Amino acid sequence: MTGSTHQLASPEIAINAIPTDDRIWVPQAPNVFFRPLFLNTLTGQWCNLLKVTKSGVLSRHVHPAPVFGFVLKGSWRYLEHDWVAEKDSFVFEPPGEIHTLTVPDDCDEMITLFNISGCMVYLDEDNKQVGYEDVFTKIDMCRAHYEENGLGGDYVDQFIR
Template sequence: MALPETINHQDFLLTLNTNQEPIVVDALPGVDVWPLFLDTENGVWVLRVRFHPGTTLPKHFHTGVVHFYTLSGMWHYLEYPDQPQTGGSYLYEPGGSIHTFHCPEDSEGSDGFMVVEGANINFDDEGNFVNIMDAGWIEDVLLAVAKTQGITPRYIKPGKNAGYSTD
């Protein structure tokens, strides 16, 4: 079989090393973020995230799938306290799942890598709608918080002319 006639030529690899990129501290309360890939058109967001001990995120409903790889530490969903996610754990979450992320106060926190398709629909403790968190919302919040910290996060922006956000 011959190579396709239409090939997206790459002059260089789009690579990010989170050991060298700035982290957005407290992008959300208790959540530090390295944005890696934000596709606002297709609703895909890829992040490395560090959760502080005691962090609980709002209960949320996923419109798409999530892949979450825990690099270190420990966390669990409040709905599944007997199923902790620890360093080395890979978790697949189907679209339509609903849960509440929690990193215990007495833990070291957690560091993880996530690929999210779609949005999180967030709810308060009484089950009332709070907001929709998608790739565009993530990008807006990260850039606003980063600006207050005097940093410019660099992440991959996809598309025909894929490149870095800072290009």
């Protein structure tokens, strides 16, 4: 289209979600890792796998936008609810709900696909903000981790749209 100002769509992403190279998992906290799948800097959306390799409480947090999850391995729950998300479970989290993610004692590894828009705001017991994550902090974490482990800081660029 000569003379057109139309832009082509961003390229698709088609990858093996669960990597064979452990260096792709980005450490987020002790025994907590994420694998980026899609990082959208225009809308603030990100999609990743969350992997937890030890039981216990991960975080207390709130999302200002809906979150969608699908459990691939293991199980987890929110202390504020009586349901348990097990393998093949779909989870919808409404915006504004405060919850505390925990992995049960009988689970040695949990992997869940999460699709998140906006940010995660980490809270203490008094509902005071103690931290946050958004697509940009996720990119920064990936870039630093990949630079340090030999994949190169630009490895994360393939997931950014």
